[in-house]
Amino acid sequence: MEVFNNYTRSIIVLLLFCMLYGVIVVNLYFIQIKQSDFFKNLGNKQYNVTIQSYPQRGEIFDRNNKPIAINNDSISAFILPKTISNKEELTTFLEKQFPQAVARLDAYEHKNFMFIKRNLSEEEITAITTNNHPDIHLLKESSRFYPYESLGPILGITDIDNNGLFGIEKQYNTQLQGIPTTYNLKKDAKLKHFYFSKETTQQGIEAEPITLTIDADLQFKFQDILDQTLANCDAKEAAAVALDPDTGEILAMVSAPNFDPNNTKDLQIETTKNRPISECFETGSVIKVFAALAALEENITTIDEIIDCENTKETKIDNIRIRTVVPHGKISFKDIIKYSNNIGIVKITKRLGTNLYDYYKALGLGELTGVNLQGEQKGFVNHPTNWSAYSIQSLTYGYELTTNLLQLARAFAVIVNDGYVITPQIIQQKNIKKVGPIVSSQTIQNMQDILEETIQSGTGRRAKIAGYKIIGKTGTSNLLDNGLYNDDKHLYTFVGAIEHNNYKRVIVAYVKESKKVTYASLVAAPLFKKLAETILLHDQIFIT
Structure with missing residues (x-):
């Protein structure tokens, strides 16, 4: 009788393990096969960001080949709202240094990316680097600089994304802007830095400079x-x-x-x-x-x-x-x-x-x-x-x-x-x-x-x-x-x-x-x- 009970218990345990294994297999089937696209997309949203990178905007020259519209590096600050590690500390810092960003924080809570501010001043860059908050990242961007103020009404200006707003910058925006290259960005383990993935999803075309007749x-x-x-x-x-x-x-x-x-x-x-x-x-x-x-x-x-x-x-x-x-x-x-x-x-x-x-x-x-x-x-x-x-x-x-x-x-x-x-x-x-x-x-x-x-x-x-x-x-x-x-x-x-x-x-x-x-x-x-x-x-x- 005792042998029978032991045998029965062994069978029950085996059946339980088989059932558990079956559940695992079924779940793995749904995860790996049936819902593979869903989980791939979920992972990509958490760890991948697809961005477009425009080539350096084409410079503009006068008739003597003097640069009259050139590219100038600017620094921008951004966060990844879905992966914020310490929202309380981040909010405290932003309220003090970038109150306008705080107002947008809740609206971007479920977004992958949010600019805190673009084209930062030296004082703002120093404040960010001194604080060294793990959720705030710095990004180098290209902006426009015009050596000759008198050419403003002719050349026009660009917006924060370096798109021409009026003047030559607007009239010839397509030529000056070029066609962007599309990249897939992945964050590293510390959530602080990005690197370009080896795969380029779309290759861009370089911008073309323009030479004016103006002296x-x-x-x-x-x-x-x-x-x-x-x-x-x-x-x-x-x-x-x-x-x-x-x-x-x-x-x-x-x-x-x-x-x-x-x-x-x-x-x-x-x-x-x-x-x-x-x-x-x-x-x-x-x-x-x-x-x-x-x-x-x-x-x-x-x-x-x-x-x-x-x-x-x-x-x-x-x-x-x-x-x-x-x-x-x-x-x-x-x-x-x-x-x-x-x-x-x-x-x-x-x-x-x-x-x-x-x-x-x-x-x-x-x-x-x-x-x-x-x-x-x-x-x-x-x-x-x-x-x-x-x-x-x-x-x-x-x-x-x-x-x-x-x-x-x-x-x-x-x-x-x-x-x-x-x-x-x-x-x-x-x-x-x-x-x-x-x-x-x-x-x-x-x-x-x-x-x-x-x-x-x-x-x-x-x-x-x-x-x-x-x-x-x-x-x-x-x-x-x-x-x-x-x-x-x-x-x-x-x-x-x-x-x-x-x-x-x-x-x-x-x-x-x-x-x-x-x-x-x-x-x-x-x-x-x-x-x-x-x-x-x-x-x-x-x-x-």
């Missing part, structure tokens, strides 16, 4: 001059463009006030504007240059034709009142432009009729320049179907049409480059895009003679530089204020060019709402002269 040193010098002009004239804003009229390359494009692209904490949107392309205005008498060009090309006048300007500041033509600043009697067409007489120029352009509109459009006024920069405004030229009895006179001296500075520079370049309309370039390239010639060489010569005399003894004489050929024209216009022209708010503009032997440069500038001057001849012409002297010295163009 960074010239840009810096132009910026300094514009800032001084704003201060001296107590003006609201100013802008300037320097252009190679033969190639269309933009050498400088300056806005004032501007912003520091390395310090955007209190960024004001107004200061980020690239004003030479983003701001369109009625520019006043500088437009007479193009009205005169059209009249000469159409052979409806000559530079020597005598026009009766009636020796008055105010008259009526076809019952439309015309005003001019300085009265003149009977003077030549050349002198009408030279002295900027409104009465005389209107008498000539009335002969043009709607052809005036056609020439303005052929010169690119009221059209995008093709420069491929964000934020360019095209402006407009009032179409003849919308003309009133006042339109011819308004269009003659710069009203009923709005242009940006780059449009003016492109149009004025026609007088310097043998009659071609060029496409301005901001990115260095071999192809020069131009159309024309749209006017004859005789018209070009006549316009150069007129505009050179304008500088020598006319309204632009404050732009004269001894020993160099300077051509140009001033313009003063009233600004709209709540839909009405304000006699106390003006735009002062100058369009001009420097020539010396084979050297040619077009410079266009404006100053807006000066509280100390009333005419472009007193502010825009001297500004042009300073800019022209600067570029001549910069390019080492000396009189021999």
Whole structure:
């Protein structure tokens, strides 16, 4: 009987072990086979992190290969919320050093990754390393640095992830960013460090650098001059463009006030504007240059034709009142432009009729320049179907049409480059895009003679530089204020060019709402002269 009981107990124990083994086998089956994907994913979530690593962002260079947007290492701090070892100590530290991170901690409790803060200051890095909390990790990231503050409105900036937000950084973001490489990260036993797994899930493509036509040193010098002009004239804003009229390359494009692209904490949107392309205005008498060009090309006048300007500041033509600043009697067409007489120029352009509109459009006024920069405004030229009895006179001296500075520079370049309309370039390239010639060489010569005399003894004489050929024209216009022209708010503009032997440069500038001057001849012409002297010295163009 005792033997039987022992045998029975042995069988029961064996059966129990078999059942237990069976349970284990079944569980292993479910774990290893049926639920293998679930547990693999669970393990991966706990110990693996898949990230994308972008290549170093492409640098941007000026025309002389000087770096103007470069990469700069920054340090970021992060935690792994699902594997925090001591939440109480971590929270205490974060409340003291990074209170904004504490507010996000609960929301990220079940996440694999959370940034505490990116782009840490030296003080913040020291606080983290001194505390040496096991749950806080440091990560080196790439950020952007801009050596030339004056290039801010052109280059734009990047965000915390190094994505372009505006300007060149935004326009060419794909080229500058490249394509990221995807990696699988695993943490080590101490939970402090990461290493890249040997397997790369997707190989990226390197970023490409960009070279601009801008001369960074010239840009810096132009910026300094514009800032001084704003201060001296107590003006609201100013802008300037320097252009190679033969190639269309933009050498400088300056806005004032501007912003520091390395310090955007209190960024004001107004200061980020690239004003030479983003701001369109009625520019006043500088437009007479193009009205005169059209009249000469159409052979409806000559530079020597005598026009009766009636020796008055105010008259009526076809019952439309015309005003001019300085009265003149009977003077030549050349002198009408030279002295900027409104009465005389209107008498000539009335002969043009709607052809005036056609020439303005052929010169690119009221059209995008093709420069491929964000934020360019095209402006407009009032179409003849919308003309009133006042339109011819308004269009003659710069009203009923709005242009940006780059449009003016492109149009004025026609007088310097043998009659071609060029496409301005901001990115260095071999192809020069131009159309024309749209006017004859005789018209070009006549316009150069007129505009050179304008500088020598006319309204632009404050732009004269001894020993160099300077051509140009001033313009003063009233600004709209709540839909009405304000006699106390003006735009002062100058369009001009420097020539010396084979050297040619077009410079266009404006100053807006000066509280100390009333005419472009007193502010825009001297500004042009300073800019022209600067570029001549910069390019080492000396009189021999």
